[in-house]
Amino acid sequence: MTFTFPQDFSVKPVLLPVLVSRFRASWLLLLLLWAPSLFAQSSADGPLLTPAQFLGYELGARFTPHAELLRYVDHVVQHGPGRMKLQRYGQTYENRPLELVFVASAENMARLDDLRRDNLRLAGLEQGNAQGPKPAVVWLSYNVHGNEAVSSEAVMQVLYDLANPQNEQMQQWLRNLVIIVDPCVNPDGRDRYAQWYNRVRNQQANASPYAWEHREPWPGGRYNHYYFDLNRDWAWQTQQESRQRITVYNQWLPQVHADFHEMGPNNPYYFSPAARPFHADLTPWQRKFQNIIGDYNRQVFDKNNWLYFTRETYDLFAPFYGDTWPSFNGAIGMTYEQGGGGPAGVQYIKTDGDTLTLTQRIAHHHATSLATIQAAADRHEELVREFQNFYTTARTKPKGDYKSFVLAGNSDPGQIRALTEYLDRQQIKYGYATKRSKRTGFNYATGKTETVQLEPQDVVISMYQPKSTLIKVLFEPQATLEDSLTYDLTAWSLPYAFGLKGYALKDQLPAAGVAPKNAKNQPAAISNTASTANKPYAYLARWNSLPDVRFLGRLQQMGVKVRVADEPFETEGKQYQRGTLIITRTGNESLGARFDQLVRTQADSAGVAVQAVQSGFSTSGGDLGSRSVRPLKQPTVAVLAGPGVDASAFGEVWHFFEQQLQYPITVLGTDYFNSVPMGRFDVLILPDGNYLDILPERTLESIKTWVRNGGRLIALEGASRFLAGRKDFLLKTKPTDSTAAKKASPYASLRRYADSERERLSEQVQGSVYRVQLDNTHPLAFGYGSTYYALIRDPLNYRFMPEGGWNVGVLKKDSYASGFTGRKARRVLTDTFVLGTQDMGRGQVVYLGDNPLFRAFWQGGKLLFGNAVFIVGQ
Secondary structure (H helix, E strand, O other), rough: OOOOOOOOOOOOOOHHHHHHHOHHHHHHHHHHHHHHHHHHHHHHOOOOOOOOHHHHHOOOOOOHHHHHHHHHHHHHHOOOOOOEEEEEEOOOOOOOEEEEEEEHHHHHHHHHHHHHHHHHHHHOOOOOOOOOOOOOOEEEEEEEOOOOOHHHHHHHHHHHEEEEEEOHHHHHHHOEEEEEEEEEOOOHHHHHHHHHHHHOOOOOOOOOOOOOOOOOOOOOOOOOOOOOHHHOOOOOOOOHHHHHHHHHHHHHOOOEEEEEEOOOOHHHHHHHOEEEEOOOOHHHHHHHHHHHHHHHHHHHHHHHHOOOOOOOEEEEOOOOOOOOOHHHOEEEEEEEEEEOOOOHOEEEEEOOOOEEEEHHHHHHHHHHHHHHHHHHHHHHHHHHHHHHHHHHHHHOOOOOOOOOOEOOOHHHHHHHHHHHHHHHHHHOOOOEEEEEEEEEEEEEEEEEEEEEEEEEOEEEEOOOOOHHHHHHHOOOOOOOOOOOOOOOOOOOHHHOOOOOOEEEOOOOOOEEEEEEEEEEOOOOOOEEEEHHHHHHOEEOOOOOOHHHHHEEEHHOOOOOOOOEOOOEEEEOOOOOOHHHHHHHHEEOOOOHHHHHOOOHEEEEEEHHOOEEEOOOOOOOOOOOOOOEEEEOOOEEEEEOOOOOOOOOHHHHHHHHHHHOOOOOEEEEOOOHHHHHOEEEEEEEEOOOOOOOOOOOOOHHHHHHHHOOOOOEEEEOOHHHHOOOOOOOOOOEEEEOOOOHHOOOOOOOOOOHHHHHHHHHOOOOOOEEEEEEEEEOOOOHOOOOOEEEEEEEEEOOOOOOOOOEEEEEEEOOOOOEEEEEEOOHHHHHHOOOEEEEEEOOOOOEEEEEEEOOOOHHHHHHHHHHHHHHHHHOOO
C-alpha cells in the first residue's frame, strides 16, 4: 500500500487522538513505521519548496537550527538532479556535519571532476593542459562566525534561486560557472547562538536594545567549539573545521571567493572595494575586479535605496582571512559585512531610531550573493584567463627580491617536521639542499643580510612554483605596509612563528626532491644502543619542541616516572642540554616488562627520538642519579573560564591540552571558582581577561595560600597585568615618563581631530615580532637558545623583577624584528620584563606577559608554555 500526502500535510499533536480513533492500531503501527520513508519520498518527489514552504515560517521570523538548515539544503539538492551535488567534507568538534553544495549546468555537472582537474592544470598543480571552454569557479562561504547568523538564513534563498528551473536568468549564469556553496562554515557557533536566542526571545520579538534577547552571554556564538575565530584561521588551519574545508578548497582553487559576515547593528552594509592597506602582492587585476564586483553590488543597493559603504575598515593585508588567503591563492577574495550580528536578533532599534529586521539583513546578503554570481558569470572568461596568468607568473617570474627560503636542517626535528607538514597542507613544494655551500642572504636570527652557511639537510623552498605568491607572503621577513591603519597583525613570518633558523636568498637554490637519509629532520625513531633483551639502564629524550611535551604528558598518564636534567651532561659520547628527559628503569619497577614497550610506543606515537643508554655514568656533568636530575610529578591542571575571561584566550589553552597534547585539564567556571577546593590541583592557569570581579581580595588571598602550599599559578597577559603591583606579587609596572611630559610644549595638546586615530596608533603594537632575551638556565626557558621570538600585541610596560623573582625573558634595546609598532610603544618596549617566575612559599607564580599560545599558530612558544606547566618548580 502506498500513501501519498498533499504537499502541505503535517501531523499536529492535537490531531493524534483523532487518528487513533479512526485507524485500527495495526494500521497506525504500519504508518509510524513507514512514516520516515513516506515523508522522504514526498520531499523528493514533490515540487521544489521555497524556504518558507519547507520550514513553515517566513525567512526572518526566527533563526533556523543547523539541522533544519541542512534538511532544506538536502531538499534543494534532491530537486536539482544533474545540476546540484551535495558533498559532506567533514564534521565539527561537536560532530555536526560540514557540507558543500556544487551547482552547475547539466552539461558542466556531467564533467565536474574534469573541470576541477582542468582548474588545477591552469594553476600548474596538475599535469597536462586544460581542455575546452572553462567555466569560472565561484565559492560562497556563509556563517564563519556563528552569531553572524543572517548568512545561513540568506543562503537558503540563494540555494532556492540556484535550483529553481523557472529562474531563467540564473540558469543562464550557471552555463558559465561552477558554484560551490558552504551553507555554514561554523555550525557549532551557529547553534550556540541560535539555540540561545530562540530560548530567551520574547514570543513577539522585542526590538529594544536593552532586552535580554540582545545581550548574548559569554562566550557568545562567534567562535567554534574551542572558541577559535575561524575567520583568522585560513592561513594557519589549526582547527578541524579549517583543515577539512581547505583540503577541498585546494582541490578546486576557485577564481572568486566571497565570505559573508555581519558587524555591529548600527552599521549599514559593506562590500568591495576593500580599504587600504592592500598587500603588495595583490595583482592589479585582483584590485580591478574588486571594483567590478563592487559596481554590480552598488547598482542593486542604489536601486533599492539601501545604505552601504566601501573602502573603509576592511583591508586586504594579513593572510589569515577569508578574503586575503584566497587572494594569495589566485582568487578574487571579498568580505561582505551586514550590520547586525549577535546583538541584532530578529528586530533591533538602532541609535538612529530605525528598526533593523532580520528580514532586511537577509535581503541584503541575498542581493550581494546574486550580484557576485552575475558579475562572475558575465566576466568568466577574464576571470579564468587572469587566474591562469596569476599562476603562470608565479611559476616563471615570482615576485619579490628573494627567490629561495632555507630552514636550517640542524634545527629541532619536531619543529622542522611541523613546518613541512604545514607546507604540505598549503600545496607548497620543498626540497633539501644538495651540498654544503656559503651564500649571501637575509638571516632571520640576526635581522641582517650576511654570509650564511648552508648544509645538505637544510629544507629549501624555491619561489619557482605555483604557490610562490603565498610563499612570499608567509616567509617574507618584513611585509610592506603602505598604511599603519590595518585590521590585524602586521608580522607572521614562518621562521619566526616556528622558532627556526632560516635564511632568505636572492638566488634560486637547487634542491633534491627527497631528504637525505641522514637528515636530522627525518621522522624520529628510537635509537637503540642496547637491544631490548639487554634492558637499557635508561632512556634519554631531548627537550626541544611540542612533540617532546606531548611525549612527557603521555608517559605520565601511563604511570611512567620521568626525571629532568637541570644541567647539561654528556654520556656515551653525546651531549645533552638542560631539560633532557631521563626515564630510568629504577623507579619504574612496578611496570615490569611493560616499561620498555611503553617508552618505545609513546616515543614513536609522539615522533620523538629516544636514546637508550647502558649506564647512569656521565663523562661530564651530573650522573643520571645526580641532584641536578630531579623527578617530575604528573600535574593536575585547571584553567579558569567564564565571564571576565577572554573566550579566545581560554580556548587557546583548552585546545592546547585537549587537541595538541591530549592531556587532561579541568575547566573551572568563574561563577563558582571561590568555592573550589584548590588543594585538588597542582596548576591553575589564568588566561587573558579582566580579573577585577573574578578575583576579589578574599579570593586572591586564598589563591596565594594555595601557591604557598605548593601550587603553581600561571598568569597570561591581562592576568599578569592584574597581579602586577598587588600585595605579595613582585611584578610591577614601569612609571610613566612624567619628566618628559613636563618638558613638553604647551601646544602638544593642540591636536587635529581628524588625526586622532593615527595618533592612538603611536601607542599600539599591531602584532609585531620581538627578539626576547632568555635566561635558558631557568626551567621556564629549557629547550631554547639565548633568544625567543615573541609575537607582541600589547605594549609590555613592566619593570625587571627584584630579588625573589626571575627575569627569564626580557626585551632590551634593539629587540624589534618585524611588524608595526608605534613610536611611543617602541619606547615602552625597551628594557621591559616579558616572562618569568616568582617563588612564593613552596609554590611559584609564572608570569607570561606575552601569550605563547596565540591562535595556536605561534609554534615557537608552545615549548615555553609546556615548561610552565610541566617543568617549572617541581
